Amino acid sequence: MLSGGFIQKYQTTKDNVRFYVEEGLLTPARHGRNYWYSEADGSDFEQIKALQEMGFxxxxxxxxxxxxxxxxxxxxxxxxxxxxxxxxxxxxxxxxxxxxxxxxxxxxxxxxxxxxxxxxx
Incomplete structure (x- = not known):
C-alpha cells in the first residue's frame, strides 16, 4: 500500500512515518519516488507503537x-x-x-x- 493508505490504516501522520523510515525502523520498498508498505511494515509499526507505549x-x-x-x-x-x-x-x-x-x-x-x-x- 502507498504511504497515504498506510497513514490512514494505522491512524498516524506522514511526519511520524517519515521519521520511522529515516530512523530505519520501517523499511518500505521504493517504487520511483513512492514508498510501498507491506503487511510486515504494518506489523513493525504496531510493534514500534507498543514499545513506545511501554516507555522505550x-x-x-x-x-x-x-x-x-x-x-x-x-x-x-x-x-x-x-x-x-x-x-x-x-x-x-x-x-x-x-x-x-x-x-x-x-x-x-x-x-x-x-x-x-x-x-x-
Missing part, C-alpha cells in the same frame, strides 16, 4: 530491532531484552521515588498552609 525510546527500539534481526530466538537476544527491561524498570523505580519525594514535599507545604489559614481565622 527510539534508540532502545532500534537496539531491540537490531538484536531481533541478528539473533532472533536465541538466548543472546533474550538476555539483551531482559537487560533492557531491567534498566527500564530501574528507571521507573527511580521516577517513582522522585514522585514520592515530590508528593511528600507538596503535602508538607499544603499542611503548613492549612495550619496557617486555620490560625488566621
Amino acid at each position: 525510546s527510539i534508540a532502545a527500539i532500534q537496539q531491540i530491532r537490531e538484536q531481533h534481526d541478528k539473533h532472533c530466538g536465541t538466548t543472546e537476544q533474550w538476555r539483551f531484552n531482559l537487560n533492557l527491561i531491567e534498566r527500564e524498570l530501574a528507571g521507573i523505580t527511580q521516577q517513582e521515588q522522585e514522585l514520592a519525594n515530590r508528593r511528600a514535599g507538596l503535602e508538607d507545604l499544603r499542611d503548613q498552609l492549612i495550619t496557617r489559614l486555620g490560625d488566621s481565622e
Whole structure:
C-alpha cells in the first residue's frame, strides 16, 4: 500500500512515518519516488507503537530491532531484552521515588498552609 493508505490504516501522520523510515525502523520498498508498505511494515509499526507505549525510546527500539534481526530466538537476544527491561524498570523505580519525594514535599507545604489559614481565622 502507498504511504497515504498506510497513514490512514494505522491512524498516524506522514511526519511520524517519515521519521520511522529515516530512523530505519520501517523499511518500505521504493517504487520511483513512492514508498510501498507491506503487511510486515504494518506489523513493525504496531510493534514500534507498543514499545513506545511501554516507555522505550527510539534508540532502545532500534537496539531491540537490531538484536531481533541478528539473533532472533536465541538466548543472546533474550538476555539483551531482559537487560533492557531491567534498566527500564530501574528507571521507573527511580521516577517513582522522585514522585514520592515530590508528593511528600507538596503535602508538607499544603499542611503548613492549612495550619496557617486555620490560625488566621
